Amino acid sequence: MSARTPANARTRLRARTEGPTRVDPQFWHERWEQGQIGFHQPDYHPALLAAWPTFALAPGSRVFVPLCGRSLDMAWLAARSHTVVGIELSPIAVEGFFEHEKLVPTREPCGALERWRAGRYELLCGDFFDLDREALGEVAGWYDRAALVALPPDLRRRYVERLAELLPAGARGLLVTVDYDQARMDGPPFSVPPVEVEGLYATAFDVEPLGRHDCLPENPRFRERGLASLFESTFRLTRR
Numbered sequence: 001m002s003a004r005t006p007a008n009a010r011t012r013l014r015a016r017t018e019g020p021t022r023v024d025p026q027f028w029h030e031r032w033e034q035g036q037i038g039f040h041q042p043d044y045h046p047a048l049l050a051a052w053p054t055f056a057l058a059p060g061s062r063v064f065v066p067l068c069g070r071s072l073d074m075a076w077l078a079a080r081s082h083t084v085v086g087i088e089l090s091p092i093a094v095e096g097f098f099e100h101e102k103l104v105p106t107r108e109p110c111g112a113l114e115r116w117r118a119g120r121y122e123l124l125c126g127d128f129f130d131l132d133r134e135a136l137g138e139v140a141g142w143y144d145r146a147a148l149v150a151l152p153p154d155l156r157r158r159y160v161e162r163l164a165e166l167l168p169a170g171a172r173g174l175l176v177t178v179d180y181d182q183a184r185m186d187g188p189p190f191s192v193p194p195v196e197v198e199g200l201y202a203t204a205f206d207v208e209p210l211g212r213h214d215c216l217p218e219n220p221r222f223r224e225r226g227l228a229s230l231f232e233s234t235f236r237l238t239r240r
């Protein structure tokens with residue numbers, strides 16, 4: 001590999017060739033610094049709009065958004081009177097979210113994390129794996145879009161184990177995943193087929209598939225990366 005190979009490509013190559021993979025936090029920091037955030041959606045996610053109302057969570061209840069980026073979906077959840085607790089590695093993302101919402105947050109240390117708070121939002125800046133139940137608080141539900149699939153295989157298992165520790169019994173979550181021919185493209189997003197979702201979650205969660213469709217037509221950038229199909233699946237999860 002040449003010294004001129006871009007850092008992101010080096011990280012991906014390492015992830016592909018070195019056995020149990022690990023995406024370095026630096027990978028994500030560089031993505032944010034360089035504005036390479038093709039995953040960021042300019043609008044609310046249709047699956048959230050369709051499925052969330054059926055969850056019937058109490059107004060005012062806390063909702064967790066792991067690996068939240070600066071997703072506008074958090075604003076949609078807040079507009080439904082939830083308090084939104086997100087966690088995100090990149091301060092650029094956290095700052096960008098509050099700026100977009102025209103809010104000026106307070107900032108305070110929270111263990112290894114930093115809590116940014118304004119309006120109905122508490123965004124914890126730092127590593128998901130440093131989050132504990134006390135910092136998260138009692139949540140009624142969670143929303144995972146592009147979080148599980150952002151993680152390589154070894155971290156996916158740790159992520160689900162940690163979620164199970166963080167979430168109280170009865171908490172309901174909406175999970176949005178993608179799956180595709182992993183031989184045609186490196187992650188992230190990684191391919192996480194429904195059978196893997198079942199395998200990861202079934203010991204601690206009830207898993208209910210809600211839908212699956214080929215979303216490549218709405219995501220042409222993945223056709224350019226070599227994909228012939230890109231299936232998006234949604235699941236309702238309940239912590240037992």
Ligand SMILES: C[S@@+](CC[C@H](N)C(=O)[O-])C[C@H]1O[C@@H](n2cnc3c(N)ncnc32)[C@H](O)[C@@H]1O
Pocket residue numbers: 028029039040041066067068069070071087088089090093126127128129145146147150188
């Ligand atoms: C693919 S993006 C998805 C962001 C958001 N969920 C959305 O739908 O736009 C994944 C995000 O997770 C963040 N991230 C990756 N690893 C993380 C970790 N260990 N802890 C906290 N955030 C992390 C990245 O910085 C990035 O913003």
